[in-house]
Amino acid sequence: MGLLDRLDNPYEAGGIILGTIEDVLNWGRSRSDWYLHFGLACCAIEFMAMNASHFDFMRFGIIPRATPRQADFIMITGTVTLKMAERIKVLWEQMAEPKYCISVGSCANCGGPYWQYGYHVLKGVDRIIPVHVYVPGCPPRPEAMEEGMMKLQKLIDQQAIFRKRQRLAEEEALKEK
Amino acid sequence: MTTRKFIDIDFSRIESDRMRLNVGPQHPSTHGVLRLEVELDGEVVTDVIPHIGYLHRCFEKIAENVTYPQVIPYVDRMDYVSSMNNELPYVMAVEKLMGIKVPDKVEYIRVIMSELNRIANHQIAIATFGLDAGAFTPFLYLFRDREYILWIFEKASGARLLFNYFWIGGLANDVYPTFKEDVLNIVKQVRKTNQEIERLLIYNKIFIDRTANVGILPADVAINYACSGPVLRGSGVQFDLRKNEPYSIYDRFDFEIPVGKGEVGTVGDSWDRNIVRMREIEQSCRIIEQAVEQMPNEGDVQQAIPKKVRPPKGEIYFRCENPKGELGFYIISDGKDKPYRVKARAPSFVNLSVLPEISRGYLFADLIVILGSIDIVLGEVDR
Numbered sequence: 390m391g392l393l394d395r396l397d398n399p400y401e402a403g404g405i406i407l408g409t410i411e412d413v414l415n416w417g418r419s420r421s422d423w424y425l426h427f428g429l430a431c432c433a434i435e436f437m438a439m440n441a442s443h444f445d446f447m448r449f450g451i452i453p454r455a456t457p458r459q460a461d462f463i464m465i466t467g468t469v470t471l472k473m474a475e476r477i478k479v480l481w482e483q484m485a486e487p488k489y490c491i492s493v494g495s496c497a498n499c500g501g502p503y504w505q506y507g508y509h510v511l512k513g514v515d516r517i518i519p520v521h522v523y524v525p526g527c528p529p530r531p532e533a534m535e536e537g538m539m540k541l542q543k544l545i546d547q548q549a550i551f552r553k554r555q556r557l558a559e560e561e562a563l564k565e566k
Numbered sequence: 567m568t569t570r571k572f573i574d575i576d577f578s579r580i581e582s583d584r585m586r587l588n589v590g591p592q593h594p595s596t597h598g599v600l601r602l603e604v605e606l607d608g609e610v611v612t613d614v615i616p617h618i619g620y621l622h623r624c625f626e627k628i629a630e631n632v633t634y635p636q637v638i639p640y641v642d643r644m645d646y647v648s649s650m651n652n653e654l655p656y657v658m659a660v661e662k663l664m665g666i667k668v669p670d671k672v673e674y675i676r677v678i679m680s681e682l683n684r685i686a687n688h689q690i691a692i693a694t695f696g697l698d699a700g701a702f703t704p705f706l707y708l709f710r711d712r713e714y715i716l717w718i719f720e721k722a723s724g725a726r727l728l729f730n731y732f733w734i735g736g737l738a739n740d741v742y743p744t745f746k747e748d749v750l751n752i753v754k755q756v757r758k759t760n761q762e763i764e765r766l767l768i769y770n771k772i773f774i775d776r777t778a779n780v781g782i783l784p785a786d787v788a789i790n791y792a793c794s795g796p797v798l799r800g801s802g803v804q805f806d807l808r809k810n811e812p813y814s815i816y817d818r819f820d821f822e823i824p825v826g827k828g829e830v831g832t833v834g835d836s837w838d839r840n841i842v843r844m845r846e847i848e849q850s851c852r853i854i855e856q857a858v859e860q861m862p863n864e865g866d867v868q869q870a871i872p873k874k875v876r877p878p879k880g881e882i883y884f885r886c887e888n889p890k891g892e893l894g895f896y897i898i899s900d901g902k903d904k905p906y907r908v909k910a911r912a913p914s915f916v917n918l919s920v921l922p923e924i925s926r927g928y929l930f931a932d933l934i935v936i937l938g939s940i941d942i943v944l945g946e947v948d949r
Contacts (some may be wrong), residue, residue, distance in 0.1 A: 427592050430600060430621055430945055431646035434690070438716075441709030455593075473599060473620045476591060506631045509624050528727050550698060553612060 411550050418461075418487075419545035422538075425460035425480065426453035429467025432494040432528040436466045439531035449538055457481075462489035462541065464534075466519075468503065469511040470494035481518045489545070491537050492520045495527040502527065582607055587930075591620045597694065597937070598944030600785065600918075609929050614922045618915075622948040629908035634660055634875040635734055637908065642728040644910065645946040647690050650676075650683040650719075651888045653732040658813065659884035659895045663877040666735045671865035673815045675741055676732060677859050679719070680849040685756055686715045687889035688843040688850075691941040695840055696767050698938035699776045704767040711759045718748055735871040745859050753851045754861060768844060778831030781924045781936035785834065788801055790921040794913050795891025796846065797940055800826040800839035807887035819856045821849045836939035843941075846889075876903050890914050890941060914946040 428436055439446045454460045457480045469477060469520070481490070492514050495501030500512035514520060521544060524537035589600040599620035605613035625644060629637045641656045642649040654676060661668065693708040716726045722741050723731035729739050767773055783793070790803040797807055806823040808816040824845030826838030877899040885894035891913025898907040917940050925936045 425592075430623075431643055431727060433598070434647055436710060437690075438713065442706045442714075443710065443713045469619060469621055470620060470622055470624070473591065476620070480592060502643070503623055503628070506628045507624055508627065509622050530726060 409554075414550060415546050415548060419542040420450045422449070422451045422461045422489075422541070422545075423454050423459060424451055425457050425463045425484070426455050427463065427466075427480070428448065429473065430494075430496065431467065432466035432497070435528045435531055436464065436493070436534065439534050444531040444535065445536070446535070449535075449542070451538075453516055457483040458485060460484055461487070462491060462521075464491045465497040465514045466493045468501065469514050470509045471511055472509075474511045474514075474517055477514065478517050487548075489521045489541055490514075490518055490536075491522045491524060491541060493524045493534060493537065494529055495525065498523050498525060575732075580696055583910070584612060591617075597942055600782065600937075600942070600944055600947070604930065604933065606930060611925050611928055611933050614925050614933065616918060618918075618944075618948050620948065621944045623945070625910060625949045626908055629905055631904065633903045634877070638732070638734075638780055639728065639730050642730060643798075643945060644912065644949055645888065645890060645893075645943050646727060646914065647943055648683045648687040648889045649728050650679045650731065651687070651886065652893065653729070654680055654814070655884050655888075655893050656887035656895050657732045657734055658886070659882050659897050660734045660875065660877060662884060663880060663882045663897060663899060664734075664775060664875070665852050665873065666870055667869065668870050669734060669865050670815075671862050672736050672867050672870070674857050674861035675737060675867065677814060677816070677819075678861070679722070679731065679790060681854050681857070682718065682749070682752070683859060684850050684889045685847050686712045688847050690774060691843055691889075692763065692767070694839060695909075695935075695938040695941070698934050699773055701767055701770070701773060702735060707759060707762060707766070711755060714752055714755060718745070718752060721745075721748075733868075733871055734875050737867040738867065739819045739933055740867045746861070749854060749858055750914065753854055756847060756851055760844065764844065768841065774830050774837060777835065777837040777939065778933075779835050779937055780831075780928060780932045781836045781939060782832050783834040783839075783920060783924045786921070788834070791923070792916050793891065793920055794916065795888065796839050796842040797891065797917045797920070799823065800939075801834035802826050802828075807892060811885075813884075816853075818860065819853045824849060836935055839939045839941075851886050874903070876901065885911070888913055890943065890946065891917055910949055912946040912949060914942040914944075915949075918942050918947055 438444065463481065464482065492498050496503065497514045500510045503510040504512060522537045522540045524533050525532055583608045587604045587606055589604055601617040601620065603615040603617060604611055625640050628640055638656065639651055643654050645652050689708040689712045693705040696704040718730060720726050723729040723738060746914040783801050785801040785803050788798050788803060802825050804823050804825050807822055824842050826833055826842055828838060831837055879899060879901045881898040883894055883896045885892050892913035893913055896909040897905055900906040919938065920939060925933050
């Protein structure tokens with residue numbers, strides 16, 4: 390659902406691309422996602438590998454940020470303990486809208502190998518924050534994380550910005566009545 | 567209280583308010599989820615209190631609930647950048663408790679895999695240490711090479727990071743046919759990169775200025791805090807379990823123990839701890855070359871695997887030289903198929919305890935460098 394995909398042949402039409410503003414905005418948003426530089430456990434090592442030479446995560450147009458206030462999405466890479474859960478909730482709330490979350494690895498998805506006997510683990514990070522994309526694996530390969538990233542880009546591409554605002558305005562108008 | 571040489575101010579005379587600063591647990595330079603409570607006098611660190619437990623994964627309690635072979639995946643996840651090395655002491659402890667003698671081929675494959683993983687671990691350690699000091703390019707070079715090592719692991723065991731490859735009495739499966747050639751090619755590549763990194767990072771003027779004479783750990787303090795691994799050897803103490811108390815087949819190889827000599831600064835500074843890792847990569851290459859040469863081609867790697875892992879009553883403490891230091895497992899068996907108690911002596915946890923001691927009196931920016939030079943993994947600190 391990218392901007393260019395909508396056209397059958399952009400060159401025959403005289404170099405003019407017709408699209409909605411929403412498409413342009415979404416295209417920009419999905420191709421320049423900044424993520425929070427934040428790793429938890431084993432998956433973070435694969436995450437580092439993904440940032441390095443062979444996989445080159447930055448070709449997706451993403452840049453690591455050290456503070457949640459500048460980040461568009463957060464990757465929960467690893468085991469979320471109950472002690473850490475509080476902190477993740479705070480980090481999530483510090484991020485500015487629109488914000489997204491990718492849950493990487495079995496531990497973040499559901500508790501992973503610690504699910505059965507662990508007294509410490511949060512059984513799925515989706516219990517405290519909303520998750521948009523799940524990446525399975527223990528740990529997932531870097532390719533799997535890239536796939537997750539592409540899924541998130543697709544999700545952002547399909548989002549409705551103005552229609553949502555319009556709908557919200559209508560709802561508020563209804564409330565006032 | 568020691569102060570850096572280029573600061574000619576006696577800070578003890580100036581009275582100022584102390585400031586408490588919180589670093590972490592989501593700070594990018596804390597190598598995971600470590601939280602540091604730092605007491606600052608202006609820019610100078612007066613005290614550091616590490617708060618741990620953000621990645622506590624109750625390894626010891628889980629080990630009591632699962633059978634002996636099922637513990638191995640959890641052992642993997644303790645120090646996740648050197649999983650092969652973690653499996654080795656656990657597997658060998660249970661084998662010793664049961665009195666199993668593994669075939670020669672298994673021992674050689676274990677040694678080769680452990681040493682390859684030691685190289686991979688040190689490459690991560692040097693790369694992230696460079697990142698802490700502000701050098702990004704060596705990170706890319708080292709991760710490129712580490713990926714080649716992971717390919718070998720992947721071909722042999724099927725996993726990139728957490729292997730479950732060493733089993734009690736053998737291996738999960740035999741290595742593939744071109745294993746030896748691949749390993750020798752890797753060794754060549756690692757040596758080449760080592761030379762590059764020495765020019766690019768280790769003897770770089772900026773890097774030396776950031777790390778030399780920073781975080782000096784005297785040998786007596788290191789011994790008193792029970793430090794081990796490169797942290798201990800960086801202080802000039804020649805102690806390596808592979809040499810001092812040879813386990814497995816390490817007595818068959820010819821290698822040296824590199825120690826810190828204070829080449830560009832004082833003995834036991836951050837630069838020394840880092841150079842020990844560089845030199846250890848070279849020694850690991852030597853061990854691998856000898857092991858590949860001596861390794862027998864014939865042999866069944868699963869021949870000694872017991873049908874039922876049920877060690878007799880008793881207890882054992884077995885330790886190995888991990889890339890981070892001495893990793894020991896204390897196992898109590900009550901004759902059942904599940905261990906009664908498994909205690910892990912984690913090197914990162916012990917090495918981290920020396921941080922407040924060596925970071926007092928340095929600038930706050932140096933604290934990050936000192937923490938990076940200790941090379942901790944939080945999965946092992948908290949377990």
